[in-house]
Amino acid sequence: MDSAKHAGDVAVAVSRAFGVDVMFTLSGGHVFPLYDGAVHENMRILDVRHEQSAVFAAEATARLTRKPGLAVLTAGPGVTNGVSGVATAHFNGSPVVVMGGRAPLSRWGSGALQELDHPPLLEPITKRSFTAASAESVAQDVATAFRTALAPHRGPVFLDFYMDHLFAQAPEPPAEALTPQDAGADGSREPDSDALAHIARLLAEAERPVLVLGSDVWMDRAEQAAREFAEEYRLPVILNGQGRGILPSGHELLVTRARGTAFGQADLVIVAGAPLDFRLGYGWFGGKEGTPLARVVHLVDAPSQIATHIQPAGAAAGDLTLVFRGLATACAAAGVSPKRYAPWLTRLAEAAAAARAGDAELLASAADPIHPMRIYGELNKVLADDAVVIGDGGDFVSYAGKYVEPERPGCWLDPGPYGCLGTGLGYAIAARLARPSSQVVLLLGDGAAGFSLMDVDTLVRHDLPVVMICGNNGMWGLEKHPMQLLYGYDVAAELRQGTRYDQVVTALGGGGELVTSPDEIGPALRRAFDSGVPYLVNVVTDPAIAYPRNTTGV
Incomplete structure (x- = not known):
């Protein structure tokens, strides 16, 4: 890159290095250098009619491709119009970087057009919300934003730029800013083997287990490992969010249509890649037809996601592929037998089939x-x-x-x-x-x-x-x-x-x-x-x- 290029060029070049192909935006003068950078870097610019759609598009890109999404919003109302999209990305754990324009530093405090300090507004719904310090820091700041968004547990990051900094000349980005690092390359995402052994013992004791697979199983690229684990141990499966499709419709272990019976009568529910929120009864399962409340196991991509409003009977955090593979090994060592669950699986499969048959008339x-x-x-x-x-x-x-x-x-x-x-x-x-x-x-x-x-x-x-x-x-x-x-x-x-x-x-x-x-x-x-x-x-x-x-x- 020519050292005379402006900071917008640098920001887009670093975004490219992190796999971004499309910039979602609604036109605004505060961010013109980012558009110019996109033209220079041959990045597609897709302009929408409302800033919320730009952020929602970036979020969906992240969820579908499992690469970061990028939205660029002009200053003031451009940023505030995108807040609902950022909040949605926050709750969904979607790796989105939202870049905002900002009134020029040289005029800050004098009432420039759309002058607003955005980061404090975005801080509660982002992993990090900050302003680039200078034109010289843009490369490292953008790289930091993407690395933060991509590190599990994933989520949105907001970064805005003073307008005069964005137009200013900036040095060529250093090599480390153009080299994405794999999260967990240092081994920090290895699950705890003792925690997996404990969960395996819970499975060995259970008679009516249910496995719930949620969005983070997909986002963590663990769908194949999850399916193999369920099939090896013949566990009834309920799919949630983007976990839907990990087992295709008609799969013999898929009992989502018997959800009420499964959650009402289970004695062990393993929830993987989903929060224990209102969609899952806040983690309260069992207790129906004279059964006691079920034990709950929480498998998550990062320790921060383990439920705190209830005390799980077991929990493990880390790369979810490693979690499922490690749990399969631990189950073998604990003597977990798929045959133990056969009557329960048959009952749920029959309930699911009956539900589908009952649907036929209304469909x-x-x-x-x-x-x-x-x-x-x-x-x-x-x-x-x-x-x-x-x-x-x-x-x-x-x-x-x-x-x-x-x-x-x-x-x-x-x-x-x-x-x-x-x-x-x-x-x-x-x-x-x-x-x-x-x-x-x-x-x-x-x-x-x-x-x-x-x-x-x-x-x-x-x-x-x-x-x-x-x-x-x-x-x-x-x-x-x-x-x-x-x-x-x-x-x-x-x-x-x-x-x-x-x-x-x-x-x-x-x-x-x-x-x-x-x-x-x-x-x-x-x-x-x-x-x-x-x-x-x-x-x-x-x-x-x-x-x-x-x-x-x-």
């Missing part, structure tokens, strides 16, 4: 108004094994979580435990770039559509075909039905049923259609996949149907 429902489950019955007929399915919504997307079972890992995206609506268009943009030959399907509630549908313009401008399906029941279903139950009335929960979200998409240059008859869902989906453009199938569904759920997540 093929001819009810008019349309039952939401009919949409998923039709969608499952046309999904390819490598399809990326994205959920952005409440009740409508909850059905997808139950009835869409990915065939491969890394093919499912939802907002995660933060539950932020509006992720969908950013996620879809990233998915189309990351998986150019795969189907990309975005499932939208009509409420969620209101947050980011304008970014269909981004899909159109950048020629990114995506199939969007909107479940249009004319309400905020997650709020309306509970309010009716609690108070006998509801407020602030109504939308207009039949709103032509499809016409919004066509006005922006895509395609779409309104579906009001159940028999038209399948043909409309086929037209959408065949269209080769961003296409929204707007399905008017029965507003009386509410997704059944309880407060524990079990």
Whole structure:
């Protein structure tokens, strides 16, 4: 690199070294040198219509590719508009670097345009939030940001640059800034062998174990080791988050559809790569039909992730591939026998099969108004094994979580435990770039559509075909039905049923259609996949149907 290049060139060159191919952004003058650097480094610039979509796209890139994502936000409102995306990355453990512009140091304190001290705002939801000290420090600061984001437990890092520093000349980055280091290369991610031996003894004593595989199993590249461990010891498996697809639909050990029975009657639950949060009943399992509470084992990618609100019966932290392989060795030494679990596995497999059989009628429902489950019955007929399915919504997307079972890992995206609506268009943009030959399907509630549908313009401008399906029941279903139950009335929960979200998409240059008859869902989906453009199938569904759920997540 020519030593006369500016700091924006240096920042992009270091980002390139860490595997970044795309910069997600919304144009702003404070960050022009980063754009100039992207042009010089032949990095793709993908500009969106709202900064939240830029951060969501960077986060989805990280989750799909397991490489860092990069979002660049201009100063002030550019940064604050991206905060929900950063928070989502924080809760999902996604390695995202968000670079922000900043008013010039030479004018700091005098009321420059969009002058705001961003790092204190981002500090609670990032692994680190800081300002580059000078043009000369940019290379090391950017390298530090990426290394911090990538080190388990992964997460977002925010780094902003004074505008005058970013335009200034900067020295060529040193070699160490251009050489990513593998986290754990020093052996720090080796799991404790005594902890694994203890967990193996718990398995030897158990009669009704369940193995839960969550997002960090995928993010830590441990999906193969996890599957091999489950298959070797014949453990019933429930998949969570991006763990979905580690066992394909129909696998004999996959009992996600018997989740209630499994969690209610288990005597040992091993949760790997997922927090013991509301989605997993906060770690309280068993206790149903006269059984005692289950012992809980927590397997995580870093010690900081071990649950503290309960006392696990066992825990291990480290490279999750090493955790599963070490646990398999420890189980062999402890005399764990897969035959011990056979009656339990049979019971759960039968319960899962019964649940699927019970679903068949509604998945093929001819009810008019349309039952939401009919949409998923039709969608499952046309999904390819490598399809990326994205959920952005409440009740409508909850059905997808139950009835869409990915065939491969890394093919499912939802907002995660933060539950932020509006992720969908950013996620879809990233998915189309990351998986150019795969189907990309975005499932939208009509409420969620209101947050980011304008970014269909981004899909159109950048020629990114995506199939969007909107479940249009004319309400905020997650709020309306509970309010009716609690108070006998509801407020602030109504939308207009039949709103032509499809016409919004066509006005922006895509395609779409309104579906009001159940028999038209399948043909409309086929037209959408065949269209080769961003296409929204707007399905008017029965507003009386509410997704059944309880407060524990079990």
